[in-house]
Amino acid sequence: MREPHSTYRRVLTGLVPLALSAAALTCGAGPAAAETSRAAAPAAPAAWAADTADGFASVNSLGQNGTYGGRGGTTVTVRTQAELEKYATAAEPYVIVVAGAIPVSPVGKEIKVASDKTIVGSGTAGQIVGGGFFLGTGVHNVIIRNLTIRDTYQGVWNDKDHDYDAIQMDGAHHVWIDHNDLRNMADGLIDVRKDSTDVTVSWNELSSNNKAFGIGWTENVTTDITLHHNWIRETEQRNPSADNCAHAHLYNNYLEDAPGTSIASSYGTYARGGTAMVLENSYFQGFANPVIKDATASLVQRGNVFSGTSGRNESGGTAFDPKAYYAYSPDAAAKVPSLVKAGAGPRSSLGTASTASTASAAATTLTVAKDGSGQYTTVQAAVNAVPANNASRVVIAVKPGTYRELVKVPSNKPHVTIQGTGASRKDTVIVYNNAAGTQKPDGSGTYGTGGSATVAVEADDFQARNLSITNDFDEGAHQSLSGHQAVALRTAADRVFLDGVIVTGDQDTLLLDTAAKDRLGRVYVSDSYVLGNVDFIFGRATAVIDRSVITLRKRWDGSSAGYVTAPSTAADRKGILIANSTVSGDVSNGSFYLGRPWHAGGDASLDPQTTVRNTSLSAAVRSTPWTDMSGFSWKADRFAEYKNTGAGAGSASADRPFLTDAQAAGQEVADWLAGWTPTAS
Structure with missing residues (x-):
């Protein structure tokens, strides 16, 4: 067994980005439409975006600090199996929002999920019909949340031929399964197998199935798992069955076998092999053999309620103290049925855009106007006024006019937006006419291609919108000059967003560079014109x-x-x-x-x-x-x-x-x- 982890619940500061969609990326009409102003306010992040796993999925181990899924990655909305598989299997982190019912073909297919993913249903609409998910060896940091996964049942109750699970993991770690509705599958609803560990299963509804939840199937005593506030009902066996779990902590679950239905429980929770289990403050209603254990297992019970149960109800051994691994506060067992029935399963508040006013700190605005009506008369003067290493957005609002100047945003001034305030992107123009072969005024040589840029951006998280950037170097008038490359805009930074701009030149108009050869530099140009x-x-x-x-x-x-x-x-x-x-x-x-x-x-x-x-x-x-x-x-x-x-x-x-x-x-x-x-x- 592993030594106890220190108490730890990881809370990241980054928020899930907004969905990558035309609505999120477009400000105003496309370039073929009438010119419009590009001002826009950032949307508030969704409250669910900051949620983090508790239980064993929250601990630091195996090189992974807690479970936060695809947070920090791109948010995408999917409506088809092909879209879902594309992003679920990608190497990059993604928050994948399932916007409706997705039929899976062939029936029973388990869609593979790679590391660093959040798969979340949009409100109560997200469904996976006729298939499930598979997390293979080494897959980690995955959240599966707020989905209905259903209907691979093939008509055979104890189906030995079809291993069709809602969620199966073989050798995965740091997985959070939360607020799902799992039902009517051909085999188990959840299978945590082959040394999978650091798993938390919370606030799910598992129903209408022969086997609810299997854990283990390995000779190694490895798995650490937490189950809390789940509603397990009308399932015959494995509720759950925990085989060779190093630490299995089950609390505040509601296990219900309703009378008068066609599904009758054969047993409830089972501690098998070398399992060490703590079972507390849960509520068992109507179950036959509600708690059983092997002679080799340790099972500590405390605070549970048994109503209308019969048969085996066992405990023994010393197990472990869950609070040596993470903090938690169990609810009283008497409250569990009402709490869990009201709170388990998909929630309308999860996986949807926020309407809350939780916007980040307001941006500072600096105004530029040639006629002196602003704070500054040149764009570069406004850039110079941005504090070094500024932590929040600074918008440089440039009034209509032609600004013949060189502008440089240095690397120590991130989060800068230069935005024209006119009705058209043609109203605000930043222009100069250096070329690669142009001599510098101080006689130190020529500018070179990169140095010829009218606007040079070296700071991350830069944005420009609703303006024109031009290099109007006249090649015909300078045929004797060696080096006619004349850059209008040079970027050498990451996360540069050019939205609704015109970039004009002849040779080498738009230089999209990086800060260094080994540095990533992502640039997104949308609804713009580039001429050359x-x-x-x-x-x-x-x-x-x-x-x-x-x-x-x-x-x-x-x-x-x-x-x-x-x-x-x-x-x-x-x-x-x-x-x-x-x-x-x-x-x-x-x-x-x-x-x-x-x-x-x-x-x-x-x-x-x-x-x-x-x-x-x-x-x-x-x-x-x-x-x-x-x-x-x-x-x-x-x-x-x-x-x-x-x-x-x-x-x-x-x-x-x-x-x-x-x-x-x-x-x-x-x-x-x-x-x-x-x-x-």
């Missing part, structure tokens, strides 16, 4: 261009030729994803490539990636839309399309790879964002 001609969306960031217009521009001499993307992605990262967008412009047909691989500095270890999916491509896109760069073949890297439309979409070929449906399932917006839900603030 040569490699004008480029860099090593993990970046999504979603629901936007990518406008192809002619070169300085009026010719049509160019490249939309030039990713320089690390081998273990995702690159550039263009989704649900439009690629078009007033250029010649067949003149633009969708991308080429940028192995920055000749680094052969890079694995550049661009995926273009569910996007309208104009005839300007070449029929072979990918090409080589600086001696590196695009075919050695990651370039693909999926379900694009329009005159430039073309057909799959060796020179135009398409994703399969299975591949596309892993290359969606949520996969790119990997645990971050962009929310306007």
Whole structure:
């Protein structure tokens, strides 16, 4: 047996992000609609999002500190089996909200669940019909909550042929099963097997089944498990059966065998093998053989009520003190039937958006106006006024006008929003005209590509909306200059949200970078316009261009030729994803490539990636839309399309790879964002 854990209940400070949906991510109409202001307030987090497991699922062990599921990961809403399986099996943390009844095919299939997941029903609507869940060896930190899981019953009461459980775990740890309705399955409702441990099962209704709950099936005395406030009714056996459990703590459960039904109990709670069980303040009503134990098991009873029971009711041994492992306060056994009948099973308050006013600290607003009517006359002055290492959001509200200046948001000033306050994103413009080859005023050399940016963002959690960022360097007037790359916006940070902006340039317009080669940099661009001609969306960031217009521009001499993307992605990262967008412009047909691989500095270890999916491509896109760069073949890297439309979409070929449906399932917006839900603030 393991030594007792110190008393501990983990409470995380992060909240589950809001659902990743069009409603959560869009402020105002898309780019094809009329220009609108982009101001929006963040929604309050749902109260259930901060809930954490108690009991043995709360302890620190096996490298896991408590059970909090997918909290901190992306929240997604699912309505089909395919969607549920996609997110349940993903490597990244997810909060998966089941929004309705999902039929499972084939009947009896147990959907595999990976670590760091919360699967929660939306109110009382979330149901898994004809299937269940399976948690395999090593799976940990999983919450299954507020669901109805039902109906794999195959017509044979003691079914030996179909191992169809509602929830089965083989070798999992740190699992919280809470507020579910589990019934009418072909085998057990819950099976905790093969050294699964650190499990809490609370406030569930288990009913209408032969076998309710089996624990153990191993020679090892390993499992630590807590069961409390469950309503177990009309189940014949295993209520529960606990085999070789190191520590089984059962309290405040209501076990009911109602008279006059077709289901009669054969026994209630059973301590088998080497189990050490504490059974307290529970209520047994009408059960035959309510509590039994093997001679080798230890079972301590205290404070239980037995009403109308008959047969074996056993105890013996010393077991353990649950309070050596975690804190708890049991209710009086006499109150258990009413408490549990009122509180067990799915709740309408769980898995739904909050209406409470629990918003985070209000943002500070700094105003900028060229005419002096604001606090500052330049955007950079407002940025300079943001305190270093600020902990909360600072909104720089920029009144309409053209601000010819360079703006830099340094890395020690996170949580900054620059927002135009005009009716249109065209009303507020930040513009400058440096190029890579432009000499610095101090004579120290040229700016280089990255240094040419009109706006440079190096701070995490940056947002920009309802404005234009432009580099208007005139290539034609500076043909003698070496280095025509001219960046409008450079990001070198994580969780950058560009919403409803226009980013305009020619060569190298939008540089999506990271703070360092080994640092993650996620960028989400939505409902925006990006204009350029040569490699004008480029860099090593993990970046999504979603629901936007990518406008192809002619070169300085009026010719049509160019490249939309030039990713320089690390081998273990995702690159550039263009989704649900439009690629078009007033250029010649067949003149633009969708991308080429940028192995920055000749680094052969890079694995550049661009995926273009569910996007309208104009005839300007070449029929072979990918090409080589600086001696590196695009075919050695990651370039693909999926379900694009329009005159430039073309057909799959060796020179135009398409994703399969299975591949596309892993290359969606949520996969790119990997645990971050962009929310306007």
